[in-house]
């Protein structure tokens with residue numbers, strides 16, 4: 237890729253390469269596209285590297301709305317600011333930034349409260365547009381609009397992101413580690429740290445040991461949990477989980493005639509203090525709720541189920557058990573405050589990030605990243621844009 241200095245491109249459209257998905261489930265095609273300059277409140281960034289998250293795959297396969305094509309996926313990334321739109325003074329050309337699917341305007345009631353990370357000025361949604369203007373910054377060479385994905389669209393050499401969805405970071409952090417905090421690791425780690433507020437000496441159960449579940453374990457470990465029970469159908473996940481603090485393993489496919497919750501209730505003498513559902517299945521939320529301890533137990537929903545799925549809990553049991561059921565989007569983290577804290581903990585060798593990166597590929601091999609994640613042995617595959 238030809239090096240473009242900011243001063244030459246500022247205010248102008250940029251032509252660059254992007255991996256475009258034209259139809260659901262089809263291989264991405266690297267095409268020349270045009271990226272418009274940022275509008276007021278927006279920032280154009282040059283992506284350094286991006287990684288593939290399961291939500292990209294979910295929407296890549298999806299045939300019905302909110303799925304829309306042609307689209308540029310990708311939402312876990314790190315980049316460098318190329319130019320800023322009017323009114324943006326929080327970042328400047330050359331700053332290293334992490335885009336996030338949730339926004340942090342700092343002004344609305346939610347952003348001002350310690351109790352929420354669900355910005356109400358630019359609320360999270362699966363829109364195909366930029367969050368403030370309902371328009372796209374991408375076109376293909378025929379002038380056809382290409383849709384955005386959850387406010388990031390990082391499978392492009394250049395993308396435009398709202399300043400509310402960008403966090404400036406320490407440039408000393410290696411980009412192939414920093415990008416993990418753009419979605420997956422933050423979501424899991426935050427669910428333990430910010431949403432559940434896991435206490436020292438407590439018992440934690442994690443259903444689903446994919447990268448999000450392992451990041452929950454990492455969060456619980458750093459919060460001082462004494463026992464971290466991982467539940468998965470793949471027994472290989474136990475060895476892997478040990479690196480992130482998992483102390484016990486339950487093979488969900490091998491519980492005999494008992495349910496997972498029965499096994500966990502027996503192991504813990506009445507339930508875990510915190511139960512995390514990281515698969516995205518309503519029936520597993522029921523299992524998690526059934527094995528969290530009465531009185532103070534918390535069940536945290538981290539996994540994403542189909543939009544129409546419902547929970548069915550006995551109101552009698554809810555009343556009599558005193559358990560809490562909580563949802564955790566982006567781990568309850570406020571990106572601009574919490575991502576720098578996590579990166580500092582990585583620099584201090586507390587938070588483990590290296591262990592999550594199992595594969596790295598060049599941009600032209602982006603479809604290989606999809607294959608690797610679907611095959612299931614990959615935690616995170618980092619895709620380098622121009623190395």
Ligand SMILES: [Zn+2]
Pocket residue numbers: 289290291292311312419420
């Ligand atoms: Zn994600």
Ligand SMILES: [Zn+2]
Pocket residue numbers: 339340341342343344345346347354355356357358
């Ligand atoms: Zn806000």
